[in-house]
Amino acid sequence: MRLNRFLMSPTYYGGNRIRGQTGFMIESSVVVRTRSWIVLCLGRLLGGLLGLLTIGSPAAVAADCPGHPDALGTSRTLIVDPGAHPRIGTMQYRETLPLKDHEVVLTFDDGPLPKYSNQVLQILADECIKATFFIIGEQAKANPEGVRKLVAAGHTVGTHSMNHPLTFDRMPLDKAETQINGGIEWTSAAMSDPSKLAPFFRIPGLMRAEGVENLLISRGIQVWSADFPADDWRHVSSDRVYQLAMQRLEAKGKGILLLHDIQPRTVAALPKIIRDLKARGYRIVHVVPATADLPATPTTPVEWLLHPPTETTPIARWPAVPNFVFAQTKTLPAPALADLNARTEHQALLPRKTMALADVAATLPVPGRDLFAIPEGSVEVLLSTTLSRRAATRLAMAAETPRAAKSKAGKSHAPRTARAAHVTPKHAAEANGTAPKSTALKSTVPRPTRVASLKKRAP
Numbered sequence: 001m002r003l004n005r006f007l008m009s010p011t012y013y014g015g016n017r018i019r020g021q022t023g024f025m026i027e028s029s030v031v032v033r034t035r036s037w038i039v040l041c042l043g044r045l046l047g048g049l050l051g052l053l054t055i056g057s058p059a060a061v062a063a064d065c066p067g068h069p070d071a072l073g074t075s076r077t078l079i080v081d082p083g084a085h086p087r088i089g090t091m092q093y094r095e096t097l098p099l100k101d102h103e104v105v106l107t108f109d110d111g112p113l114p115k116y117s118n119q120v121l122q123i124l125a126d127e128c129i130k131a132t133f134f135i136i137g138e139q140a141k142a143n144p145e146g147v148r149k150l151v152a153a154g155h156t157v158g159t160h161s162m163n164h165p166l167t168f169d170r171m172p173l174d175k176a177e178t179q180i181n182g183g184i185e186w187t188s189a190a191m192s193d194p195s196k197l198a199p200f201f202r203i204p205g206l207m208r209a210e211g212v213e214n215l216l217i218s219r220g221i222q223v224w225s226a227d228f229p230a231d232d233w234r235h236v237s238s239d240r241v242y243q244l245a246m247q248r249l250e251a252k253g254k255g256i257l258l259l260h261d262i263q264p265r266t267v268a269a270l271p272k273i274i275r276d277l278k279a280r281g282y283r284i285v286h287v288v289p290a291t292a293d294l295p296a297t298p299t300t301p302v303e304w305l306l307h308p309p310t311e312t313t314p315i316a317r318w319p320a321v322p323n324f325v326f327a328q329t330k331t332l333p334a335p336a337l338a339d340l341n342a343r344t345e346h347q348a349l350l351p352r353k354t355m356a357l358a359d360v361a362a363t364l365p366v367p368g369r370d371l372f373a374i375p376e377g378s379v380e381v382l383l384s385t386t387l388s389r390r391a392a393t394r395l396a397m398a399a400e401t402p403r404a405a406k407s408k409a410g411k412s413h414a415p416r417t418a419r420a421a422h423v424t425p426k427h428a429a430e431a432n433g434t435a436p437k438s439t440a441l442k443s444t445v446p447r448p449t450r451v452a453s454l455k456k457r458a459p
């Protein structure tokens, strides 16, 4: 009983067993490559070297799609080792697929649902695009033929739980395992060859939890998030789905696009997305799991980062940031603004005035006029004039010790007195020492005309 063994063995994907199998990935990959080679050899027999140089170019890809000369095609197959890079997708994880600039991986969740999944399959077939599908166990149970169609078309098939609970971030591990197993059981049961199931899993609603991830990883299953969604599960128009897909792709330059093959708006948006991908020079990459017979595509660790640090960016010399993503079991990392439905093209990324602040500003009391009615000549007035703080302090001290003021006033404050006399000639006499001692302090400073005028207007 292959199915039982599959469910009982926690290392089904990771151990030697998978290495002994010949997965459909190998077959489809070989078929694609062989066909590509034949086309090149026959069609470009005289082209010789020129023909070889065009492998992988859009022209060669289009030639691989009979009857559809304008097809976008699939530019290459990326073979990944789930154990080496167990969590992918920058919406939630540090790493993502090692794509080159302008490379895109299409993924479809929640199927198969014949009415829409069949249309998605036809659109992809017409463009010779290979994608990855994350199947819900109950959907596979209800539509096993839908799963077989995916395999026959050469798409990669992973799983997406038994019945799509949005509680993976808080459900007990044994329940999560039951969900994972249910999805695998019914998806592989729908296949004529269960070995064709890829060890790829996407957590429903991306409700990640460290325990669930560790469980999947211990079984050799790669946890797939995404680099950007197109919100096609929300009540938006197909045009909006198309716009979001392209906007978010353009923002990141490459990546894994998350779509759903059970939505009419996705069916409507997909041809436009594909046309635009082609027009803007994007290329489709097909992802398959590595096996003993199919070694992983050689990559370097930095290629698994969306934007690898370079020598020209100062951040490359900063200490490595701890990977906080995995520190908390129940906390989703905040998605990037580009992943949200923010209208970033119209909306400046500036702090917005909150209602609370606006209310406070509106209700602040107007200062009463008597606040400005300060007695002329007081220390407060001195401090409020244009006199230097140092001079004001000295005068304040003088006010407290009249004797000291008397001895100093004639010397150190003489220049100021002269200036004061120039500004307000009326007080010149006082400044020259004819004023009584009690008003000496007042006489040594320029009159605070502004304050005085306010005082006059005060009731």
Ligand SMILES: [Zn+2]
Binding pocket: 109, 110, 160, 164, 204, 205
């Ligand atoms: Zn889903």
